[in-house]
Amino acid sequence: MFRRLTQPISPSARREERIFYLFIAPWLIGLIAFSIGPVFGMLGLSFTDWRISLDDLQFIGLDNYSKLFADPIFWTSVGNTLYIVVGRVVFGVSFALLLAILLNQKVPGIAFFRAVYYLPTVTAGVAVALVWIWIFNPRLGILNYSLKQIGIQGPDWIFSKTWVKPSLILMSMFSVGPIMIILLAGLQGVPKELYESAEIDGAGNWAKFRNVTLPMLSPVLFFVIIISVVSSFQNFTEIRVMTEGGPGESSNVLIWYLWENAFIFLQLGIAAAVAWIMFVILMVLTGIQFRVGRRWVYYEADA
């Protein structure tokens, strides 16, 4: 890239280049001011004893990090975060795949169902989080009432230390809309000829799914898993509205731990360190996925 930068180019190409940079200028300024600047500013601040004012910062090296690593609540919140990430990837993505397969059937009224399945995603916010508190109510909620009708004594859901994380995962399965649609588009992109030739070879439904659908869908599946890992780190609204990290610390996830440190305990240096650890965890998880992905993702161009 840099060698090419020094190569001479024609005046018209130079004019086009100037327009290019003019057009991306707003994004570029925003990138520096609101993303890259903060990311690196935060790295610097995570080495200071920053509490409220920025004026008399002391450089304290890795103290914030060692304080964090010595805090059992920090490790609980790392564990809770990973629990929810794994749960949302395993259950969320397979549920979205099931929905996408259903929506890919040629039956009348399918556009209606597609809209219905997408609906909870667009309304995911404070209002619906409030409704879920009510649904999860152990005594009066509709969920435990329905379970009782079929003879099951339901748990205390978000009010129970063991059930709060499964509850949040269950609730998130209602807003898998985007990944469901991406998977649906992926399914519709699988060439029909492949299914036809598999049928000629005598493949049943499962064999077709296993040997045609899954390999052809694997790049999309890979993309969707990466998205759902990232979005699992951003579940602040539910936690703030429904559990505030509780009961105990059982739904204290990293984003909540960060929020508490920054804006409740006013330990901004520590909060900056937490944010950096979140980035590192995300980068490691994404890296692992690209690593493992090489083994299971099938790209047509390679064949």
Place this chain on the structure above:
Amino acid sequence: MTTRKRQDKVSWRRSIEGRRAIGYIVTFALLVPLGIAFILPFFVMLSTALKPLNQVFAFPPRLIPETVQWENFADGWYGYGYVDFTTCTWNSLKITINNIIGNLVSCTLAAYAFARLKARGKNFFFAIVLATMLLPNEALVVPQYVLFNRFGWLDTHLPLMVPPWFGWPFFIFLLRQFFLTIPEELIDAAKIDGAGHARILLQIFIPLSKPALATLAIFAFIGNWNNFFGPLLYLRTPNVQTLPVCLVQYQGAYGNTEWHLMMAVATIAVIPVLIIFIFGQRYFVEGIATSGVKR
């Protein structure tokens, strides 16, 4: 006779119509219950919103209220001086509309550049767009908070209304994908007529990209209307709050007792999103599909 019948049955099951019928039954047996499950939270919200208080805590819970109490909507909305829903709604609306326009303008420019202009460094910058799509924005709040504090923007709408004018990676990516599908010949013809890039963008790309721009506008509407984190962080005084924060304050103040009123205001808060979704649903779904497939 019986064997004949059984054979008929087997061959019907194997026939094309038979298979299709069984397929329909299995598909609907799954589609319908799941559809009901997806609607259920709304139904609970609406039915609680319409109940008188003594029926809210009744057991067993009833999905259909015995008596419908429409006053709940007005009572929830105006009932408490502490939370002013009218002001909150105006604030939400103002911020949302500004942010939609800001996103459309800034992302259209960047998307056009990435889709149609040649420049050294373009691939490098596009890789950054893709990488920042994966950055969890919530984790950046601490330094952003400090920055906006320095600007003296805390407790104003500026921290929420200024950044959208500086692009959003996901939208830039989405629009670029769409712009790539516009035929090259149209641009060449315009160039022969002496049109510059600004004119090509305004007169060819924008009119041809209405579905994509509509998708983006719907996304931006929903995202900003539901945004909770930003307002919670930057706003303090009641008269600058947005709707989601108002709802939470309401919950904090009255949440454990006045469920019917809370569900009534929650219903009102959700209605604009529902309307936008119902009317724009087709664009919306296509827009997301594009983002995933053409990598």
